[in-house]
Amino acid sequence: MTLKTSKRVKKMKPLNKYGKAAVRACDWFVNSQTNQCRPKWDANHGRVPYNIHMPTKSVVQGLNWSMARATYCLVTAFERTGKQDYLDAAKKAIEYAKTLQVMDSKDPNFGAFHEETPQSPFCYPRDGIETAGGFLALYAITGEKELLRRAELYLDWYFKKAYVKAGIWGYWTLPEIRFDNQKPNLTSFGAYQSGAGYILNYAYQLTGKVKYKKYCVEYAENTLKMYYSGQISPWVDMYKKVSLQDGAKHMGLNDDGQGISILAAYQLTKNPKYLKACQDVCDYYAQNEFSRKSHAGLCCVVNFMIETDFAGGTQRYAKAVQKLIKEVLAKQVKNKDKLIDGGFSGEDEVPDWYKVGAKSEEFVVTRTTAYATLALFKLEGVSWGKGYSTVL
Numbered sequence: 001m002t003l004k005t006s007k008r009v010k011k012m013k014p015l016n017k018y019g020k021a022a023v024r025a026c027d028w029f030v031n032s033q034t035n036q037c038r039p040k041w042d043a044n045h046g047r048v049p050y051n052i053h054m055p056t057k058s059v060v061q062g063l064n065w066s067m068a069r070a071t072y073c074l075v076t077a078f079e080r081t082g083k084q085d086y087l088d089a090a091k092k093a094i095e096y097a098k099t100l101q102v103m104d105s106k107d108p109n110f111g112a113f114h115e116e117t118p119q120s121p122f123c124y125p126r127d128g129i130e131t132a133g134g135f136l137a138l139y140a141i142t143g144e145k146e147l148l149r150r151a152e153l154y155l156d157w158y159f160k161k162a163y164v165k166a167g168i169w170g171y172w173t174l175p176e177i178r179f180d181n182q183k184p185n186l187t188s189f190g191a192y193q194s195g196a197g198y199i200l201n202y203a204y205q206l207t208g209k210v211k212y213k214k215y216c217v218e219y220a221e222n223t224l225k226m227y228y229s230g231q232i233s234p235w236v237d238m239y240k241k242v243s244l245q246d247g248a249k250h251m252g253l254n255d256d257g258q259g260i261s262i263l264a265a266y267q268l269t270k271n272p273k274y275l276k277a278c279q280d281v282c283d284y285y286a287q288n289e290f291s292r293k294s295h296a297g298l299c300c301v302v303n304f305m306i307e308t309d310f311a312g313g314t315q316r317y318a319k320a321v322q323k324l325i326k327e328v329l330a331k332q333v334k335n336k337d338k339l340i341d342g343g344f345s346g347e348d349e350v351p352d353w354y355k356v357g358a359k360s361e362e363f364v365v366t367r368t369t370a371y372a373t374l375a376l377f378k379l380e381g382v383s384w385g386k387g388y389s390t391v392l
Contacts, residue, residue: 001335003076004325005173007240007382010246011129011240012200014382015080015081016039016200018325018376018380019080019376019377019380021329021332021372021376022073022076022077022080022373022374022376022377022379022380023077023080023117023321024332024341025073025332025342025343025344025369025373025376026074026077026086026339026342026373027338027341028074028075028088028340028341028342028369029048029070029074029089029093029363030085030086030089030340030368030370031338031339031341031342032048032049032052032338032339032340032343033046033047033048033049033070033092033093034046034047034061035092035314037043043099043157044061044096045059045092045096045210046067046092046093046094046095046096046350047062047065047066047067047093047096047335048066048067048070048093049061049062049066049175049366050062050063050066050092050365050366051347051354051363051364051365051366052236052339052340052343052363052364053115053165053354053355053358053362053363053367054333054335054340054345054362054363054364055106055362056355058339058354058355061116062260062356062366063102063116063127064097064114064116064123064131064133065112065127065128065130065131066126066366066367067093067094067096067097067131067132067134068130068131068132068133068134068135068137068368068369068387069088069282069366069370069387069388070090070093070099070138070370071090071093071134071138071368071387072134072137072368072374072386072387073373073374073377074087074090074093075087075090075138075141075372075386076085076373076377076387077388078141079141079378079386082376087141087142090141091142092369093134093136094134094135094138094147095133097113097131097134097135098116098319099118099254100113100114100117100118100120100131100149101113101114101150101153101154102114102179105257107315108159108161108243109123109177110157110158110199111150111153111154111155111156111157111180112128112151112154112157112161112177112179113127113131113132113154114179118206118247120174120224121178121179121180121182122178122179122180122184123176123177123179124176124186124193124342125158125161125173125174125175125176125177125193126173126175126195126196127257128154128157128200129154129155129160129196129200130195130199131150132150132151132154132155132158132199132203133137133149133151133198133199133387134198134387134388135147135148135151135154136148136151136202136203136206136386137202137309137386137387139151139206140206140386140392141260141386148206151203152203152302154205155200155203156223161174161177161216162174163215165258166189168220168226168246169189169226169316170218170221170222170225171218171317172189172221172222173189173193174189175187175188175189175190175193175194180227186340190304191223191226191227191258192255192256192258193219194220194223194257194258194261194262194387195218195253195255195256195257195258195260195261196219196257196261197215197216197219197220197223197257197260197261197262197264197265198216198257198260198261198264198388198389198390199257199261200212200213200215200216200219200261200264201213201216201261201264201265201267201268202387203269204216204390206390213246213268213338215269216261216264216265216270217266217269219261219272220262220266221265222259222266223258223260223262223291224274224277228277228280232386235278237318239257240385241316248288253299254296254297254300255300255301255304256300257309257388258309259278259281259304259308260388260389260390261302262278262302263275263278263307263308263311263390264275266311266390266392267311267390267391272384275308275311275312278304278311279308279316281304282304282305282308282316282317282321283316283373284307285301285304285305285320285338286316286317286318286319286320289341292327293389295331295344295345295346295347295348295360295365295368296324296346296348296349296365296368296371297348298324298327299344299368299371299375300326301324301372302321302328302371302379303371303375303378303388304322304326305317305320305324305380306321306375306378306384307378307389307390307391309321310391311356311390319381325375325376325379328344328376329376331345331346331372332344332345332372333345333364342363343364343365343366343369344364344365344368344369344372344373345362345363345364345365345368346359346360346361346365346368347360347361347362347363347365347368348360348365348367348368351363370388371388374387374388374389
């Protein structure tokens with residue numbers, strides 16, 4: 001089954017400034033993607049960057065989830081413009097992601113994704129489910145059944161191996177699973193796992209399988225139980241209710257899909273408490289500058305506000321979005337070098353990990369670019385795209 005193109009999509013309508021910026025960002029994905037060509041054989045064929053240090057043009061290759069976030073953008077650009085280059089780039093990105101999937105049915109981790117390369121001995125389940133989301137996004141466009149089969153293989157593994165009873169958390173997801181019998185480096189539950197909900201909603205919309213709806217709503221329910229007190233404040237303030245461990249500050253700066261996932265539960269159930277929680281958090285963001293502490297988080301919050309207004313049928317955050325989108329657009333790189341032109345700058349991780357002495361603004365980054373691109377397509381008003389949305 002493939003999803004019908006949204007009624008809001010009007011192909012070939014002239015792009016406004018937001019659409020032009022989004023398409024330029026997708027051009028960056030196309031131009032920075034690794035392409036094997038004779039005689040430079042390269043097993044990274046189809047891989048998109050994690051980040052690029054602009055002064056030195058040093059490239060760090062993307063992880064499994066990077067392929068998915070790029071694919072969300074590229075298939076949206078294809079829908080919006082009809083340009084085959086975008087669909088071809090999405091297909092190549094997912095072809096690389098296929099090399100990361102365990103496809104031996106006798107392997108106890110059958111269906112899981114290696115984290116960075118086929119040699120990586122572990123999987124972060126939250127990253128893996130994002131990767132499965134990329135398969136679903138491409139399937140929604142092409143109808144290629146193998147993409148759906150592979151996505152569901154991952155989901156089968158995820159709920160068999162990674163989704164566990166976790167005390168006061170309810171059912172939650174393990175942060176790391178090893179393939180080599182070594183002890184995981186990450187052992188603490190984190191709020192970012194709840195960002196899996198919108199991908200489960202996507203799987204439900206594509207397959208009609210009620211189990212995916214159940215898991216999406218279950219994540220939202222447990223998230224509110226742990227992190228929401230009914231006051232106007234971001235998720236991060238709710239951490240006082242539990243023993244905060246790994247990734248404690250992450251969700252307040254970049255919710256990694258948590259808000260969109262709760263909105264997905266609202267769309268599935270129409271339970272007003274889910275919408276109310278999201279509106280309270282967006283109210284906080286509209287009144288404060290908290291989101292500006294994170295490059296990707298700023299773009300993520302704009303996405304969240306747009307989606308929350310749509311879900312509630314309001315224009316409650318329109319002014320805040322218009323203000324914040326100017327800051328988002330200021331991050332788009334303009335350069336004659338196609339390797340970096342059109343991407344969005346800002347590395348929220350420690351810059352020294354990638355280049356000693358570097359500054360965060362010196363990197364063009366897939367995470368920031370993807371969130372910005374999807375927000376811009378939505379703001380254009382004619383295309384919402386596949387993947388990071390409750391509206392498919």
